Amino acid sequence: MAIGVIGLGNLGGSIVKGLIKSGYPPDQIYVYDQDESKHKAFMDMGAHPSVSSGALLFLTEVIFVCVKPSDFEKAARNFSFVEDSKALVSFVGGVKLESLTAKVHGKNVFRAMPNISSEVCESVIALTSPKTADANMKKKVIELLSKIGDVYEVEDSQIDAFTSLSGSGVAFATELIKAFYEAGLLLGLSHDNAKKVAVKVFLGASKLLSQYDFEEISKRVTTPGGTTIEGLYVLEKTGVRGAIIEAIKAGAEKASKLTS
Ligand SMILES: NC(=O)c1ccc[n+]([C@@H]2O[C@H](COP(=O)([O-])OP(=O)(O)OC[C@H]3O[C@@H](n4cnc5c(N)ncnc54)[C@H](OP(=O)(O)O)[C@@H]3O)[C@@H](O)[C@H]2O)c1
Known part of the structure; x- marks a missing residue:
């Protein structure tokens, strides 16, 4: 399954490294950062760079969004609609599931809160899902996140904790x-x-x-x-x-x- 990571900073980088460390095939990982100089390190690991977040959305089935809260509004314009055959997982701090699904349409839009121990596959990942989420897609998302840590399905109100x-x-x-x-x-x-x-x-x-x-x-x-x-x-x-x-x-x- 092709997966995409948008934003290759502290968190996005740790997720890509953790997935590769867990044995996930690097050639199934597509990455995009607005600062394209960040692509090289991940290309060296075998991941594919993408020319835009829109292109990444087209090429992948599960997309992880790892930009700062202040950049989310702008980034979301490029992925305001996610097809039902795909899932988008936002790791963006401070954006509630409700606000997220108001900006990004599609039935499989999730909110997650991990930590940078994702890099060593020892993360703790809180996950909230919309009622609309397809059970099969949710299973795929949880399986994927479980490669980099322990997943806790919680209510959105517990994400701050x-x-x-x-x-x-x-x-x-x-x-x-x-x-x-x-x-x-x-x-x-x-x-x-x-x-x-x-x-x-x-x-x-x-x-x-x-x-x-x-x-x-x-x-x-x-x-x-x-x-x-x-x-x-x-x-x-x-x-x-x-x-x-x-x-x-x-x-x-x-x-x-x-x-x-
Ligand atoms: N760091 C943590 O421990 C941690 C833990 C849990 C959750 N989070 C959440 O994860 C998110 C990212 O945090 P971070 O610490 O990884 O931030 P970061 O190091 O600043 O990384 C964000 C990256 O996204 C890039 N970016 C910004 N807008 C973009 C766009 N429209 N398209 C593509 N790339 C874009 C940034 O580029 P520029 O540098 O050019 O701006 C930067 O490389 C935040 O929402 C934070 O709340 C972080």
Whole structure:
């Protein structure tokens, strides 16, 4: 199935790279960016450049739109109608499914919110579908998105939460891991080891948490009177968890203000 990606910036680029990494045939991927100098890197990976978003729409069956919200209005003029045999998936922040389907006509117009971990096929992708969506086409879209991450079918009202928790979440998680890295440096580890250890601790904890409850893992690491509870006490006293929750809440509130 030929797929198209419009907008090859941070997100569009990460999606194309992730699809290719997942084994998707590069010659089935068509790309278009208004800045054509961005095509070359993807041509080198085997993807086809397109001369316009209109041409890309003609050549492909599923089209991913990855432009900034401020560019959406202009971009949408070139794909204001999507044939029923095709699907358009908008990754554009702040454009509700309702506004999207008012601008882009066709029964298979979806809204999705991923993150840049798409590049390493570890994305989290919230997906909202219109009632008109063809079941077969929706299945195809979900199968495609599942190649680059976990897909959550949600109501449009939950997209703001995903925007902050998982979209911006990559930046929040990066700050946390960076703090671990800096702690490693403070304790005299080399830059290289401190970074590797910080990343691996989050990776290992994430894998454990995909199998066990939070409490079980905490209990297994925390010996009464030991080193872990000493550190956990400082985290609690300094309100770290509350600060993280506040940050994610603030992101979601901002997303909601920017959404129309
Ligand atoms: N970055 C993330 O982590 C992330 C996560 C989730 C969702 N998103 C959403 O993804 C979208 C893209 O974000 P981004 O960070 O990837 O932005 P970005 O890096 O600025 O990439 C957007 C690309 O689209 C190009 N473009 C603009 N108008 C176009 C048009 N009419 N036709 C073709 N290409 C066009 C831009 O070209 P110019 O550079 O010439 O303007 C740029 O190369 C946003 O709506 C954002 O809300 C991003």
